Amino acid sequence: MRRLFALLLAALLAVPAVALAAPTVEEMQKKIDELNEELAELSDRVDKTERHTATDRISWYGDLRVKADTLHYKDVTASQGVYFDFADFGQRAMAGEFSVPAATDPGDGSTTPLSKFMAAFPEQAAAFMAGALPPQGYFVVAPAEKSTINNDVLYTTRLRLGMKAKVSDNVNFSGRLSMYKNWGDSTGVKVFDSWNSFTMDGTNGGNTSGDWLRVERAYFDWKDIGGSDFYLSIGRRPSTYGPPSQYRENELRGGTPSGHLVHFNFDGITVGYHLSKLTGIEGQTVRFCYGQGFESEWGNGELFNEINTEDVHLGGFNIDALNDGTNFLQFTLFRAENVTDGFKGLIAFPSQFAQQMAPTMWNDLQNFPNFNFVTRVQPSTNIGDIMLGGIGFTREEMNGVNWFTSLAWTQTDPNGKAGLFGGLLSDPTYRAALVDDPSNPGEQMIVPAFTTTPSSDKKRDGYSVYAGIQIPAPLGKLGLEYNYGSKYWIPFTQAQDDLIGSKLATRGHVGEAYYIFDVNPNMFIKLGGIYYDYEYTGSGSPVGAPVKIADVQDGKASSMLPAVDTAWDGYASLTVKF
Amino acid sequence: MKQIAKAVAILAIAALCASAAWAAEGGNPKKGKYLYKKTCKSCHVEGAEGGNLTPMTKTMSQWDRFFEKAQHPKAEAWKDLKEQDIKDINQFLYDHALDSSQPETCG
Numbered sequence: 001m002r003r004l005f006a007l008l009l010a011a012l013l014a015v016p017a018v019a020l021a022a023p024t025v026e027e028m029q030k031k032i033d034e035l036n037e038e039l040a041e042l043s044d045r046v047d048k049t050e051r052h053t054a055t056d057r058i059s060w061y062g063d064l065r066v067k068a069d070t071l072h073y074k075d076v077t078a079s080q081g082v083y084f085d086f087a088d089f090g091q092r093a094m095a096g097e098f099s100v101p102a103a104t105d106p107g108d109g110s111t112t113p114l115s116k117f118m119a120a121f122p123e124q125a126a127a128f129m130a131g132a133l134p135p136q137g138y139f140v141v142a143p144a145e146k147s148t149i150n151n152d153v154l155y156t157t158r159l160r161l162g163m164k165a166k167v168s169d170n171v172n173f174s175g176r177l178s179m180y181k182n183w184g185d186s187t188g189v190k191v192f193d194s195w196n197s198f199t200m201d202g203t204n205g206g207n208t209s210g211d212w213l214r215v216e217r218a219y220f221d222w223k224d225i226g227g228s229d230f231y232l233s234i235g236r237r238p239s240t241y242g243p244p245s246q247y248r249e250n251e252l253r254g255g256t257p258s259g260h261l262v263h264f265n266f267d268g269i270t271v272g273y274h275l276s277k278l279t280g281i282e283g284q285t286v287r288f289c290y291g292q293g294f295e296s297e298w299g300n301g302e303l304f305n306e307i308n309t310e311d312v313h314l315g316g317f318n319i320d321a322l323n324d325g326t327n328f329l330q331f332t333l334f335r336a337e338n339v340t341d342g343f344k345g346l347i348a349f350p351s352q353f354a355q356q357m358a359p360t361m362w363n364d365l366q367n368f369p370n371f372n373f374v375t376r377v378q379p380s381t382n383i384g385d386i387m388l389g390g391i392g393f394t395r396e397e398m399n400g401v402n403w404f405t406s407l408a409w410t411q412t413d414p415n416g417k418a419g420l421f422g423g424l425l426s427d428p429t430y431r432a433a434l435v436d437d438p439s440n441p442g443e444q445m446i447v448p449a450f451t452t453t454p455s456s457d458k459k460r461d462g463y464s465v466y467a468g469i470q471i472p473a474p475l476g477k478l479g480l481e482y483n484y485g486s487k488y489w490i491p492f493t494q495a496q497d498d499l500i501g502s503k504l505a506t507r508g509h510v511g512e513a514y515y516i517f518d519v520n521p522n523m524f525i526k527l528g529g530i531y532y533d534y535e536y537t538g539s540g541s542p543v544g545a546p547v548k549i550a551d552v553q554d555g556k557a558s559s560m561l562p563a564v565d566t567a568w569d570g571y572a573s574l575t576v577k578f
Numbered sequence: 579m580k581q582i583a584k585a586v587a588i589l590a591i592a593a594l595c596a597s598a599a600w601a602a603e604g605g606n607p608k609k610g611k612y613l614y615k616k617t618c619k620s621c622h623v624e625g626a627e628g629g630n631l632t633p634m635t636k637t638m639s640q641w642d643r644f645f646e647k648a649q650h651p652k653a654e655a656w657k658d659l660k661e662q663d664i665k666d667i668n669q670f671l672y673d674h675a676l677d678s679s680q681p682e683t684c685g
Contacts, residue, residue, distance in 0.1 A: 162682075174682075221684055233684040241682070253681035272685040285685060325611060398608045577679070 058173075062161040067573035069156070069499050073149040075549075075565035080356070081558030082448045083427040083455045083545070084139035086128060092432065102443040113434055117446040136429060136455065138547075138557045139448065146553065154499065155183040156208055160216070170223045174238070177213040178205050180497060186210035189374050192347035194561055195494050195540045196501055198377075200345030202264045202293065205240060206495030206502075216240070216265060229274040237266045237291065240495055243328060244394045244404035245504070247470045248479060250516050250524055250575070256287065257318050258332040260406040260466045260483075260504055261390045263493035266291040266314065283323025290315045294340050300378055310338040310382050327395050332408075334388040336492075340379030341419030341543050348372035381452070384414035384424035386542065388491060400472040408464045410490045412542070416457040421560070422544040423454030425488055455545050462489035466504060473515065476524065481512040487536045487546050494540045500532055500567050505540035508549075509533040522577045529570040537563045605662075605669025614667050617659065621652075628652075633674035641671045 023031075092098065098114035105111040118125040121141070127133050163175040188210040190197035199209050205216040219235030240263050241254025255263075256270070268291025275284040294312035301307065316334030323329075349372055354362040365371070390408035397403075414424035422428050433449035468481035485491075485507045496502035503510045514528025536546035537559045547557040549565050621628035636644065645668040650656045656664060672678070 174684075176682075217682075219684060223685070231685045238682050238684055252679050253683060256683040256685075270684050274685070287685065326608065396608065398606070400606075 058163050058165045060161060060163055061578065062159065063575055063577040064160075065156075065158040065573055065575040067156045067158070067571055069151075069154045069569050069571045071149075071151040071154060071499060071567070071569050073500075073564050073567045075146050075553065076149055077144050077146050077549070077552050077559070077563045077565070079140055079144040079552045079555060079558045079563065080142055080560075081138050081140035082430040083136065083558075084448055085136050085429050085431050085451075086133045086139075087135035089432045090128070098432070098434070098446055100444075102440075104442055111440070111443050113444050113446045116437075116443075139430070140555050140558050144553055144555045156499070157181055157183065158497065159213070161213065167220065170225075172221045172223075173219075174221065175218040176216045178216040179211060179213050180205065180208050181210050182208040186212075188212075189346045189348050191350050191372050193350065194501060195505075196499075198343065198345045198347055200343045202266065202343065202492075203495040205265055206263070206497040229277055231270075231272045231274070233270045233272070235267070237268050237270070237289075239264060239266045243330060244392055244406060244466070244468065245496070247394075247402055247404065247468060248481060248512065248514065250477075250518075250526065257289070257334075258330055258390050258392050258406065258408070259493070260392060260408045260464065261332055261334070261388050261410075261491045261493070263491075263496045263502065263504070265495060266293065268292065268314070270318075281322055282325075283320055283328075285320045285323070287318045288315070289318055289334075293336065294343065294379065300344075307378075307380060309340060309379060312340055312382075313337045316388070325396070326398075328393065330390075330392045332388070332390045332392075336386045336388075338382040339384055339386055339424060339542055341381045341383050341421055341423070342377060342379040344376070344378045346374060347377055348374050379419065381417050381419040381423075382415065383417055383419065383422075383454075383543070384412060386424070386490065387411040387413070400477075401469065403469040404467065406466040408466070408491065410462045410464075410488070412460045412462075412488065412490060414454060414457045414459075416454065418452050418454035419543070420450060423457070424542055425460050425490065425545060426454035426456040427545045429453040429455055460488035462486050462507075464489045464491065464504070468512075476515065476517040479512075479514045479516065479528075481510075483510050484508070485539070490540075490542050498530060498569065500530070500564075500569050502540055503530055503532065506532055506534060507537075507539045507546055508535035524575055526573045526575070527571070529568060532564070532567045532569075534564055534566065537561075603669075605665040605667070605672075607666070607670040607673045609663075610666035610668070610670025613659070613663050614670055617655075617663075618667070621655070633671045633678075634676045636671070636675055637677045638672050638675040641668060641675050 093114060098117070099109070099112045101109055102111035109115055124133075124139060157179070159179040161177045163173070163177070165173040167173055185208070189199050192198065195203075196207055199207070204214055215236060217236050217238050219233050219237060221231055221233045223231045225232060238255045239257055240259075241249055241251070242257045242259035242262060243253050245259030245263065246252060246254050268289060270287050270289045272285055272287040275286055276282055291314045292311060293314055294309075296309040296311045297305070314334060314336045316332070319331040321329040321331060349358075351365045351369065351372060354365050388408070388410050390406060392404065392406035394402065394404035412424045414426060417423055418426060418428040420428065429451050430448035431451055432446050434444045435447050437443040437445040462485065464483060464485040466481070466483040468479065470477050470479040483504055483506065485505065487507060489505070489507055491505055493502045493504045496504060503512065510530060510532050512528060512530045514526055517525040519525060534549050536548060537552060538544045538546045544560070547559065549563050551557040552559045552563040553565070618628075618631070620626070622631035624630045633641075645664065648664070659667075
């Protein structure tokens with residue numbers, strides 16, 4: 001600015017006096033004084049701006065999304081039961097363990113645990129006697145019940161506040177605070193009915209939890225370390241909204257790892273190397289990432305180390321093989337060691353479970369059907385390791401068409417252990433046990449008792465495909481997406497904020513269509529729908545055996561949580577970026 | 579359901595009515611990137627005549643101000659470019675400017 005005025009002044013003085021209609025020296029002096037005054041004022045203003053910029057150390061930006069969803073679940077099946085060791089039961093029955101009558105027996109053996117058991121479950125007993133039951137299999141205690149659930153409208157608000165700060169020339173800080181809530185609820189905890197309802201570290205950014213801001217991301221990037229092409233980044237990672245899931249979000253790449261495999265908040269470390277300067281291939285970067293998913297001692301209920309669990313560690317490679325603004329090719333390979341049978345988190349206990357799992361409380365809970373006790377959950381057992389791998393390719397064509405395809409694989413390697421909710425993709429096995437019969441004092445009865453033996457300890461491979469296209473359309477763009485996950489598909493995408501559940505974690509088929517109206521570059525309206533066709537139970541859960549939805553409906557298998565057959569979510573949202 | 583239909587209709591109308599008065603519109607950023615590399619990068623690299631220049635050198639509005647003049651300080655620099663080409667370059671630089679949205683990744 002000063003330079004500009006100096007030039008202006010010089011030019012003014014250099015102009016021959018005649019050309020300016022012969023101003024007098026006094027007039028010239030007056031003009032110079034005026035200019036000087038203005039210059040002083042401008043300089044003062046610039047100083048203020050400079051001071052503000054220097055002291056305002058964080059630059060903020062963000063977005064606000066308001067959304068209305070209409071949710072429809074079809075054939076939601078309840079089928080209570082356990083995975084039972086029938087062979088063990090048969091052997092022990094043959095040995096007479098369950099045939100001891102009570103002292104009060106009238107002489108017909110009606111008080112033996114076995115006869116009471118057979119009277120309580122006549123169909124299962126007949127099938128068992130006929131040899132129609134496998135050595136181990138599902139013991140469904142009651143006929144399956146189907147229902148349809150409709151939630152005509154569910155409103156949510158998501159606020160994300162991004163932060164950036166420059167620490168030094170090659171060190172930056174980035175962070176994001178996020179709030180995601182459904183309207184009229186800030187309890188921070190939901191009744192446990194699915195993975196989505198768990199308020200926990202890795203997924204609470206993607207599940208409605210209340211009106212408070214959570215630190216979704218906070219990390220630093222230390223680039224060009226020692227003049228090399230290495231960078232180091234530590235903190236709460238940018239591990240959500242990764243490619244290719246940014247297209248449906250109508251934003252730029254929202255995270256580092258493949259969004260098809262990882263959409264989960266991790267605390268960890270990344271060491272990256274920008275290969276592009278060596279190879280000349282634009283945007284080529286190799287990264288090694290490490291993170292911790294569970295701390296086994298600190299803050300847990302192990303006053304004397306009674307619960308013997310190991311920490312959960314994750315590590316792997318994330319390679320952008322090509323990232324030139326048009327083509328993007330990414331390879332991902334991760335391993336999670338010593339995965340636990342759940343996470344630390346908060347749930348409200350479903351009263352429906354109390355009868356089976358907390359019978360003492362059940363009596364009291366009858367008086368308060370609308371009360372759920374809130375409890376902190378922590379895992380009890382390490383159940384094995386998970387490998388995840390994937391290849392993703394996206395292309396942004398010159399004509400505005402964007403398309404992508406991604407192939408991913410997961411492999412579970414159980415260690416032969418199971419917690420209360422199961423082992424790695426397996427259920428806990430229950431054995432027959434004798435307990436005192438509360439209804440008939442002096443008598444005993446058979447109940448299924450939990451064991452730490454999983455229903456299976458086999459390695460399981462799961463795979464998934466994800467493809468989509470976004471094409472320019474009047475006033476915006478039209479998008480179509482499809483994904484499929486197989487029986488044993490288990491990615492870390494549970495923090496995807498789809499209300500029915502992470503669509504990419506689905507064991508089955510999912511289709512989505514949407515239309516985005518770009519109101520202006522900082523504002524858009526999105527209308528769309530997602531259709532889920534589940535083939536197996538337990539989408540997104542590493543714990544519990546996936547079983548065919550059809551088998552749950554037919555009473556051949558049980559499912560602890562409601563098994564959804566198909567569901568659709570129609571939505572309209574308005575997003576503003578600022 | 580009726581409520582939703584109503585809300586959707588309102589949103590759709592709002593989108594249709596939205597004015598398109600926004601800076602740096604109508605350019606193809608993909609073409610702009612190609613043209614920028616081909617035309618601008620010969621002078622605008624470290625040590626060259628124009629000095630190093632990237633989209634992050636200026637803010638979105640600074641880029642728009644620069645292109646509003648439709649004139650490059652070095653007169654012959656844009657002589658082979660058509661009006662639409664300049665628009666495309668403007669769009670690319672605007673889209674990737676210092677204060678534009680950036681990919682949210684580490685490193």
